[in-house]
Amino acid sequence: MNDKDDALDEIVREFLVESAENLDQLDRDLVSLERDPTSRDLLAGIFRAVHTIKGTTGFLGFARLEQVAHRAENLLSKLRDGALELDTARTNILLEVSDTVRAILAHIEATGNDDDGRDRSDLLARLAELQEARAQGPGEVAIQTAPSQKTPGPASPVAEEIAREPQNEDAIAPEGETKQAAAPSVVTATAKTTAPKRPARNARGAGTAPATQATAPKAEPTAPVPAAAREETPSPTPRSSQDVPATVSLSAAEHTVRVDVDLLDGLMRQMGELVLARNQLVSHGNDLDDGGRALQRLSLIVSELQEGVTKTRMQPVEQLWAKLPRVVRDLAKQFSKEVDLSLEGGDTELDRSVLEAVKDPLTHLVRNALDHGIEGPAEREAAGKRRVGNLRLSASHQNGKVVLEMADDGAGIDPERVGAKAVEKGLVTPERLAQMTTREITDLVFQPGFSTAKQISNISGRGVGMDVVRTNIERIGGSVDLASTPRAGTTVRIKIPLTLAIIPALLVTARGSMYALAQAAVQELVHLEGAALREQVERVDTALLYRLRGHLLPLLRLDEALGYETTPFESQKALDIVIAQADGEPFGLVVDRVEGTQEIVVKPLAHQLKNLPVYAGATVLGDGSVALILDVAGLADSGSVREGRAAAQGGEVRSSEGGRAEALLLLRVGGERRVAVPLGLVERLEEVGAQQLEHAGNRRALQYRGELLPIVWLAEVLAIPAETLEGRRLPVVVCSDGERSVGLVAEQILDVVEEVVNVDAIGAAQGVLGTAVVQGRATDFLDLLTAAEYAGVVFRPSLDLSLSGVLSTNGPRPEVAANAS
Amino acid sequence: MPVEDVARESPSRQTGGASYESTEGGAPPGGQYCTFRLGGLTIGIDVHKVQEVIRHDRMTPVPLAPPELVGLINLRGEIVPALDLRSQLGLPSEGDLAASVLVRTKGETVSLLVAEVGDVVEPSPLDYEPVPPTVPARVRELVTGTFKLEGMLLLVLDPDRVLAHFGSASPQARQHA
Numbered sequence: 001m002n003d004k005d006d007a008l009d010e011i012v013r014e015f016l017v018e019s020a021e022n023l024d025q026l027d028r029d030l031v032s033l034e035r036d037p038t039s040r041d042l043l044a045g046i047f048r049a050v051h052t053i054k055g056t057t058g059f060l061g062f063a064r065l066e067q068v069a070h071r072a073e074n075l076l077s078k079l080r081d082g083a084l085e086l087d088t089a090r091t092n093i094l095l096e097v098s099d100t101v102r103a104i105l106a107h108i109e110a111t112g113n114d115d116d117g118r119d120r121s122d123l124l125a126r127l128a129e130l131q132e133a134r135a136q137g138p139g140e141v142a143i144q145t146a147p148s149q150k151t152p153g154p155a156s157p158v159a160e161e162i163a164r165e166p167q168n169e170d171a172i173a174p175e176g177e178t179k180q181a182a183a184p185s186v187v188t189a190t191a192k193t194t195a196p197k198r199p200a201r202n203a204r205g206a207g208t209a210p211a212t213q214a215t216a217p218k219a220e221p222t223a224p225v226p227a228a229a230r231e232e233t234p235s236p237t238p239r240s241s242q243d244v245p246a247t248v249s250l251s252a253a254e255h256t257v258r259v260d261v262d263l264l265d266g267l268m269r270q271m272g273e274l275v276l277a278r279n280q281l282v283s284h285g286n287d288l289d290d291g292g293r294a295l296q297r298l299s300l301i302v303s304e305l306q307e308g309v310t311k312t313r314m315q316p317v318e319q320l321w322a323k324l325p326r327v328v329r330d331l332a333k334q335f336s337k338e339v340d341l342s343l344e345g346g347d348t349e350l351d352r353s354v355l356e357a358v359k360d361p362l363t364h365l366v367r368n369a370l371d372h373g374i375e376g377p378a379e380r381e382a383a384g385k386r387r388v389g390n391l392r393l394s395a396s397h398q399n400g401k402v403v404l405e406m407a408d409d410g411a412g413i414d415p416e417r418v419g420a421k422a423v424e425k426g427l428v429t430p431e432r433l434a435q436m437t438t439r440e441i442t443d444l445v446f447q448p449g450f451s452t453a454k455q456i457s458n459i460s461g462r463g464v465g466m467d468v469v470r471t472n473i474e475r476i477g478g479s480v481d482l483a484s485t486p487r488a489g490t491t492v493r494i495k496i497p498l499t500l501a502i503i504p505a506l507l508v509t510a511r512g513s514m515y516a517l518a519q520a521a522v523q524e525l526v527h528l529e530g531a532a533l534r535e536q537v538e539r540v541d542t543a544l545l546y547r548l549r550g551h552l553l554p555l556l557r558l559d560e561a562l563g564y565e566t567t568p569f570e571s572q573k574a575l576d577i578v579i580a581q582a583d584g585e586p587f588g589l590v591v592d593r594v595e596g597t598q599e600i601v602v603k604p605l606a607h608q609l610k611n612l613p614v615y616a617g618a619t620v621l622g623d624g625s626v627a628l629i630l631d632v633a634g635l636a637d638s639g640s641v642r643e644g645r646a647a648a649q650g651g652e653v654r655s656s657e658g659g660r661a662e663a664l665l666l667l668r669v670g671g672e673r674r675v676a677v678p679l680g681l682v683e684r685l686e687e688v689g690a691q692q693l694e695h696a697g698n699r700r701a702l703q704y705r706g707e708l709l710p711i712v713w714l715a716e717v718l719a720i721p722a723e724t725l726e727g728r729r730l731p732v733v734v735c736s737d738g739e740r741s742v743g744l745v746a747e748q749i750l751d752v753v754e755e756v757v758n759v760d761a762i763g764a765a766q767g768v769l770g771t772a773v774v775q776g777r778a779t780d781f782l783d784l785l786t787a788a789e790y791a792g793v794v795f796r797p798s799l800d801l802s803l804s805g806v807l808s809t810n811g812p813r814p815e816v817a818a819n820a821s
Numbered sequence: 822m823p824v825e826d827v828a829r830e831s832p833s834r835q836t837g838g839a840s841y842e843s844t845e846g847g848a849p850p851g852g853q854y855c856t857f858r859l860g861g862l863t864i865g866i867d868v869h870k871v872q873e874v875i876r877h878d879r880m881t882p883v884p885l886a887p888p889e890l891v892g893l894i895n896l897r898g899e900i901v902p903a904l905d906l907r908s909q910l911g912l913p914s915e916g917d918l919a920a921s922v923l924v925r926t927k928g929e930t931v932s933l934l935v936a937e938v939g940d941v942v943e944p945s946p947l948d949y950e951p952v953p954p955t956v957p958a959r960v961r962e963l964v965t966g967t968f969k970l971e972g973m974l975l976l977v978l979d980p981d982r983v984l985a986h987f988g989s990a991s992p993q994a995r996q997h998a
Contacts, residue, residue: 273898513882562884606902606929608987612885618893618900626881626893626900 015056016109017258019101022049026098027326034091034329043080046094050076053101062114065104071127072097078131090130095326096123261352264313271309272601276620278302315355317395317404318346320362327363328391331370338377338388339370345395350402354496357476358404361469365406365492366391368465373410373490383487385409398739401478402498407491413484415441425450442484446470471633474582477503477520481738493739505600505619507627508578508591510558514627516600516619517589521580521632525594529574537575540647543640544569546577546588549663549679550754553579554644555588558630561614561638582636587644589635598622602629613637663754664774665733667746670720674779675746676757676772677733681784683741685749686732693730699792702732702743709734710791711743717767717787718780723747735784737795742788751775851946854968856939856975857922860912863939865968865975872923872930874938877903889987894921894932903932904987906978910960924980931984944968944975952976962986 026049033042054069072094078084100123107116278299288295321343332339374380374389381387390409395402415438422428422444433441444450448467470480478496497503497520505516506525526548528536536547537555544555555577560566569575569590577588600619609615613634621627635641663679686704693700693711701708711732715722733744755774759781763771767787768780788795854865855874880892880903891905903921907914918934925931948968952961963982968975 269898276898511884513884564884603900605900606931608984609883609886609890609902612883614885615883618881620895620898620900624895625879626895628881628883628893 012060012108012112015060016105019053019056019105022052023098023102023105024322025049027095028322030091030094030098031325031329033086034088037086040080043076043086047073047076047080050097057114062104062108064114064120065101065108067124068097068100068104068120068127071124071131075127075131084131093123093126093130095330097127259312264309267309268313269601269603271306274302275306276601276622276624279622310351313351313353314349315352316346317348317350317355317402319355320359321346321393321395323363324366324393327366328370331367335370336376337370337374339374340388340390342390342392344393348395348397348402350496351498354402354476354498357472358478358494358496361472361480361494362393362404362406364465364469366393369406369408369410369490373408373412375411397498398495401495403739404494404496405491406494407489409489412486412488412490413442413445413482414486418442418444422447422450442482445482446480474521475633477518479520503600503602504597505629506578506597507595507621508558508576508589509593509595510562510591511564514595514621514625515558515591516598516627516629517578517580517632518616518629519597521582523579523581523586526577526579526588527574528577533573533575537569539569541643543644543647544590545644545648548579548586548588551586552648553586553588554641554648555590556635556638556641556644557590558635559592560640561635580632580636582633585636585645587636587641600627600629662757663752664757664779665752666750666774666779667714667731667733667744668748668750669714669718669746670722673718673720674750674774674777675714675718675782676774676779677735677744677782677784679752681735681737683734683736686734686743687729688732689729704734704741704743709741709743710793711745712787712791713745714767714782714787715747717782717790719766735788740788740793740795742791742793742795744782744787851943853941853943854975854977855922855941857920857933857935858937858939859918859935860907860910860916862910862912863970863973863975864935864978865942866922866924866933866978866980868941870924870926870980872925875921875923876919877921877932887987891918891934896923896930896932899930901930901932902987903934904983905934906963906983909963909986911957924983926980926984929984931980931987933978933980933983942970942975944970 026046029042029046029049033039033046036042050069050073054066054073057063057066057069075084075090075094079086079090084090100120103118104114104116108114281295282292282299324343325341328339328341331337369391374391375383375385377387380389390407392405392407394405396405397403419428419433419436419441422441423430423433427444427447427450428436446466446469450465450467466480466482473480473494473496476496478494481493481495482490483493484490504519506519506522508515508517526546528546538545538547544557545552546555547553557566557569576591576594578591578594579586580589581587598621600621602617603619604610604617605612605615614631615628616631616634617629619627619629664676665679665682667675667677669675688702693702694708695701696708700711702711703709713722730745731747731749733746733749735742735744753775757772757774759770759772761770763778763780767783769783770781771778772781773779785795853868855868855871857864857866875896877894880894882892883890883902889904889906889909891903893900894903895901901923905914905918916936918936920935920938921932922935922938923930923932948970950967950969952964952966956964963978963986964976965979965982966977968977
């Protein structure tokens with residue numbers, strides 16, 4: 001009794017999963033079909049999806065679902081046979097069918113029956129109507145073939161007959177046979193019409209190959225190729241049977257196994273333990289009799305096993321992409337916009353938990369792009385653009401992370417409007433706004449409570465947009481970056497880790513206990529003592545503030561945040577501060593000691609501890625002890641950080657009256673030229689031996705953190721003679737636009753200064769944006785874009801080099817002689 | 822009896838709770854109980870609910886957590902909260918808690934810290950008595966009944982109830998403390 005129920009449940013569950021996949025495919029195909037209404041491949045695929053659902057529902061006794069699917073199938077079969085043409089009304093109703101079927105499936109999943117108490121008679125009636133309303137269809141063929149039902153006319157009647165016959169059997173056939181029975185009708189359709197077009201839709205996975213052999217022979221007897229088809233195709237029979245595998249996607253069942261996600265998670269967990277145990281063993285390897293050879297082999301196997309297990313949890317980004325065509329289509333219709341969506345890099349793989357975490361933020365960004373980004377057709381034409389807007393999403397691997405990029409060619413973000421709005425909403429003061437760079441202003445859209453929608457639409461513009469996107473992405477150790485050119489478009493770049501299972505972490509101590517912080521949230525580490533401590537840390541009311549390169553950051557003492565009693569800060573001789581960032585706002589976390597970095601496996605906390613916002617989880621360290629993982633966003637939300645922010649806002653305005661101080665890295669280039677680089681663009685400073693440089697053609701590069709870092713001599717950029725650096729160690733300034741890096745070789749690194757500078761563009765020359773007086777001496781401001789080009793690196797042009805807008809990088813720059821090679 | 826033996830004698834590890842029927846409000850349960858000493862009391866837990874007994878070496882404190890949570894221990898890679906029930910049972914918080922009784926309820930493993938591990942006993946159902954009404958309410962919340970054994974009273978602790986009260990009862994516990 002129980003067994004039987006279980007068996008049935010199993011079938012229903014299988015059906016639900018399979019139908020969900022079919023419906024996703026259906027949505028995609030329908031949207032594609034709307035653009036290419038003549039594609040028989042797509043129609044055949046859609047027909048098959050609906051047909052499969054109908055067949056199985058009949059067998060499982062879901063009468064309501066079957067009814068909907070059946071009507072839809074009738075409409076589809078006419079479309080497929082060319083008796084009707086697909087227009088917007090029909091596409092809409094088919095998408096509505098897809099939604100309805102989804103809703104009923106959800107109900108089945110929840111309750112086990114398909115009676116969700118909703119009346120579908122309207123939908124059914126409209127389906128019937130659209131299937132009869134031939135006058136709407138522009139196809140003359142349809143009118144001609146309609147009366148000729150009984151004569152062996154072209155295409156439709158034959159197909160219809162063949163298509164219908166097996167269907168009636170499917171309704172009562174067991175599930176396993178349904179697919180097979182469905183095949184002949186599909187074959188008929190494709191054999192007739194798709195042969196000249198060849199497989200446009202590729203079959204998914206190699207698993208379909210065996211299916212070919214099974215169904216192709218069957219196709220032959222049931223599919224007498226009609227005369228019409230013979231006229232169209234020179235060699236219909238052999239080719240059409242080759243086409244069968246392309247369109248009959250009998251799923252990759254033979255090559256794949258469905259595995260419960262919990263099981264995979266369990267495997268992954270145990271894998272992590274195995275790796276830790278292995279690492280502990282390896283340190284004793286030399287004590288073993290065989291000199292550790294067996295251990296070495298074990299170690300290798302563990303590594304491979306780990307790689308394999310990690311792979312099982314990887315899923316292609318395609319899964320995210322799959323939902324988008326439908327979303328974009330519906331939104332475009334709703335906003336009366338025309339949008340071309342292109343999706344790239346769907347085969348990029350990500351851990352399923354990461355994929356899950358970016359799904360909502362990504363959908364939100366797409367909605368934003370359609371609502372606020374891309375203009376209406378008329379507006380676009382007025383601006384001299386194509387009527388149809390472009391929305392491009394791509395995914396790729398970069399430096400061990402996955403980068404998702406969404407670019408539109410819409411109106412872009414208008415800094416003035418954003419600024420005005422931010423002031424209006426009280427997010428910044430007008431004084432503060434006046435000092436902000438364009439980029440900083442654009443970034444205001446990430447502020448909570450910000451929304452620039454002129455009128456609130458029901459999709460976006462409710463003020464819970466970009467800040468939520470950023471928070472969600474940062475929560476999984478990723479980052480969101482926004483670049484926009486007014487009138488030309490917006491690009492949003494999301495960087496996310498490949499997996500959440502293992503993350504690099506910074507270990508710190510407080511009151512003798514070790515805590516871990518996700519490295520992704522850590523910006524820099526500062527050790528303060530003596531005069532620096534007294535000068536740079538100040539107390540405003542109860543809040544502690546730290547002055548870092550002109551910015552006032554709130555300080556949070558970790559021991560205090562964890563509820564310990566603290567000694568007054570004035571009694572401390574030195575402070576270790578971790579500058580961490582949450583929601584785009586940095587703050588300083590005062591810790592007892594910084595211990596170092598370690599890769600950690602994140603484990604959830606017991607659910608009773610989940611309501612403690614300061615913890616993100618726990619982990620087992622290399623020595624087997626447990627350490628809590630701190631949640632940076634949770635810490636930043638504590639009272640003292642908020643107080644500090646409020647105090648800092650006031651303090652910053654006061655301190656920066658009379659121009660804003662710039663943090664600059666000063667270099668000596670050639671003999672005595674002094675060159676300044678904005679410190680914000682400097683990633684780090686290195687010293688390398690000349691012999692470490694590698695030469696590729698005329699270019700030089702350095703093996704740096706597992707990659708090749710292109711190197712450029714600043715003296716060359718400035719066209720001045722370089723000092724011989726023979727036998728010396730070279731100072732290398734690593735600059736980055738956040739994605740690509742370049743190493744600048746100077747003669748000497750002089751200093752880091754903070755000064756209010758007035759850059760005069762008069763000094764502009766090759767590689768120099770302008771000149772200013774720094775530390776009482778004339779100093780050239782390096783044009784980093786040009787310098788990067790010397791090394792063959794193209795930096796993002798939107799990169800904010802502009803020193804608070806003093807200089808415009810968009811303005812004319814000295815031409816770069818296309819030398820280098 | 823050494824700690825390890827206790828663990829081995831509990832036959833439940835594979836079967837989980839499958840054969841176990843909830844005693845809540847029902848007839849006095851027969852069967853076996855692992856016994857422990859805690860603050861002068863003898864406590865029994867149904868053997869089917871005890872996963873194992875270990876001696877923990879290190880524990881990581883969790884600041885801001887409810888006071889009964891002493892810390893987190895590493896159980897072969899699984900991170901398990903360790904609870905000190907003494908304040909909830911109205912016992913003085915003195916003396917070492919050397920052993921860790923790992924109980925598994927509702928898919929979660931929790932460690933209950935005890936002073937001493939005793940035998941596995943199989944008391945006669947005839948000796949079962951409900952919790953006397955004189956026992957404080959917060960103790961009654963965790964204890965389902967008692968057995969009168971030779972010269973001592975065995976309090977039957979229900980790990981499910983312990984877990985249900987963990988965290989939620991803490992404001993109360995804080996007030997008491």
